[in-house]
Amino acid sequence: MPKRTAVHARDIVEAQGLAQRRSLAKAITLLESTRTDHRAQADELLTALLPHSGKSLRLGISGVPGVGKSTFIEALGLYLIDKGHRVAVLAVDPSSSVSGGSILGDKTRMEQLSMHERAYIRPSPSSGTLGGVAEKTREAMLVCEAAGFDIVIVETVGVGQSETAVQGMSDMFVLMQLPNAGDDLQAIKKGVMELADLVVINKADIDAHAALRAEAQITSSLRLLGISGNPHDPHSDQYWHPQVLKISALQGQGLDAFWEAVTTFQRLQSANGLLASRRQHQALAWMWERIDAGLKQQFKNNPLVRGQLPAITAAVQSGQMAASTAARHLLAVLGSSAPAAPV
C-alpha cells in the first residue's frame, strides 16, 4: 500500500494535462473517503504531497446566496488564466449534505471556467459537520497546490461558521456584499466583516447610488470598528489594511482593481512576515480543531459513556443534577475505561 500511494503522489505532482486532472480528482476522492483503510492511505498521500504544497495564493471568497459569487469567480478565473495562472476552485458548504447538492455541484454555473484545461473546479464535500467539510477542502487545497495550481479559490455561502473556516484556510479573505441597507450590519453581526481583508460590493452597475452609499457605509463601519488601520502609525504603509471596492462581476468591471488589491496584499504581507505567520497559526488552529472534534467523538462513542449519557442528560434537564457535576461524572466514567499507566 505505501508503495502504491507514493507512486500515486508522484503521478499527481509530475503528470501533465488530462491524466493529471484525472489523478487529481482520484486523490481528492481518496481524501474524502470515510473508510478507515482509505484514511491511512490518505495520510500517507498527504505527507508525500506536503513538500510540494503551499506555493499558491489561497483566496477565500464569501457572500450570501445571490451576491454573484459564481459569476465573479468565473470572470476572475478566466482573467487569471489569461495572465498565465492555473486556477483551482474549491468550496466549503456544510449544507450540501442536507440539500443533497453543493453550491458548486452544478458546474454549468461556471461553464467556461470549468471547461478550461488550466482550471479545476471541485464541489464542496458533503460529509456532514462543518469541521469535516472544511477538513476535506483543506486537504484538497494541498493536493491542488502539489498539482501545480498557483491560485486556489475557496468559496463559501456562509452557512453557520463556514466563513470562519474559509478565512482559516486562506491567505486573503474576501467578503462580497450587495449594496443593500443592513447588509453590512448582518456581516458585522456574524463577525465576518472583521475577518475580511477586502470587501467587494458587487452589482455596482445596477444602482450606482446604492453602491456608493454602501461603500461609504462599510468604510465608516471599518473605521468605527478600528479595523481599517491606525493612520498615526508611522509603519502603517508596511501592513495591509482592509479596503472596500465596487465591482460588477457580470460586466467584468473592477477585475483589474481587485487583482491589484490582491497582489498588493500579497506583496506587503509577504514582506512583513504576516502571511507566513498566518499560515503557521492556521495549521495549528486546524490541528486543535480536529483534536477537539476527535475527542468529542471518542467520548460519544465510548460504550460506558453511551450507557450513562441518556439518564444523566435527563437528570440535568430536569434539574436533579448540576450540569458541572454531570460533566465531571461522565468524564470520570470515560477515565475509568482507561488505565492509569500507558499500555
Place this chain on the structure above:
Amino acid sequence: MPKRTAVHARDIVEAQGLAQRRSLAKAITLLESTRTDHRAQADELLTALLPHSGKSLRLGISGVPGVGKSTFIEALGLYLIDKGHRVAVLAVDPSSSVSGGSILGDKTRMEQLSMHERAYIRPSPSSGTLGGVAEKTREAMLVCEAAGFDIVIVETVGVGQSETAVQGMSDMFVLMQLPNAGDDLQAIKKGVMELADLVVINKADIDAHAALRAEAQITSSLRLLGISGNPHDPHSDQYWHPQVLKISALQGQGLDAFWEAVTTFQRLQSANGLLASRRQHQALAWMWERIDAGLKQQFKNNPLVRGQLPAITAAVQSGQMAASTAARHLLAVLGSSAPAAPV
C-alpha cells in the same frame, strides 16, 4: 464527609442572618476550591442544594468599563431591596486572575449595597480560563438561590467571550451602552447586541441629544438585524422583543421603567414557556462545555500525548506534517493508552 456536607447544605438553606451569610461564603469558597477532595464535597453540596435552587430571577448585565455598571447595580439593588427582594451580585471576569483583582473585588464600588443585610456581593472567581470562572459563578448562583436570594445579578465587563457565558447563565441579558458613536457597532461585532434582551443607554442625563441619537441608532440596528420581532406575527404580543431604554444610573433615573421591562419579560416568557426551555438549554450547553474542556484537559495531561506533542506541533508548524494527519496521530496515541474493552 457526606454527613458533614449534608448538614452544611441544610445550614445554608435554613440558617438566617449573618450566620447564613457566613455559611454562604464558606459554601462558595468550597465550590471555588481546586483541591480534588474539595471537588467531591462540592458535588455533594451542589446535589443537596439543587432542589432549593432555581427560584430566582437571573439577570445578566454586561457593558464596557466606564459604562456605569457598578453605579447601576448598586442603585438597582437598593431599589429592589426596598421592594422586599433579596439581591445577590456575582461576577464573571476572566481577567481577574491576570490583573490580580476582580472587577467586583473592591466592595467600596457598591458601598451601600454591600453593607445591606439583604444583599450579598461576591467578586469574580479568579481561576484562569473563562470556562472555569463561569463554572464557579454558575455554581455560586445556585448556592445564593438556595440561600433565599430571589434576584441574582451577574455582571461582566465583556472580556473575550464572557458576555456569551453570562447570557448562558441568565434568564434575561441586559447590555449597557454609552451614547457614543460606534458603540453599537462594537456590540454588534462582538455578537453581544444579538444576545441582549434589553439594551440600556446609560448616562442619558449628560447629553440628551447623544442619548436620543444612540437610542434611534440601536433601535434601527435591532430592526435591520431582524431581532426586534416581526410586527406581522399575530402572536407577537405573547413573546418578549428586545427593547432599548435610556437611563441615568447616577441620578437613579429610569429604574422604574427598567424594572417594568424586566417584570414584563418575566411574565411573558414564563407564560409562553421560553424561560423554562432557556434554562434547560443552558444546563445542557453548560454540561457539554464542561465536557469539552475536560476532554481537552485529559488529552493534554495524557503522558503519551505530552511526550509527542512538542515534536508534532513543530512538524505541523514547519509544514512537514499536515494538521489533520497530526490530529489523527495524536488521537490514536491517546486511544492506544485506553483498552478497547471497559474495565
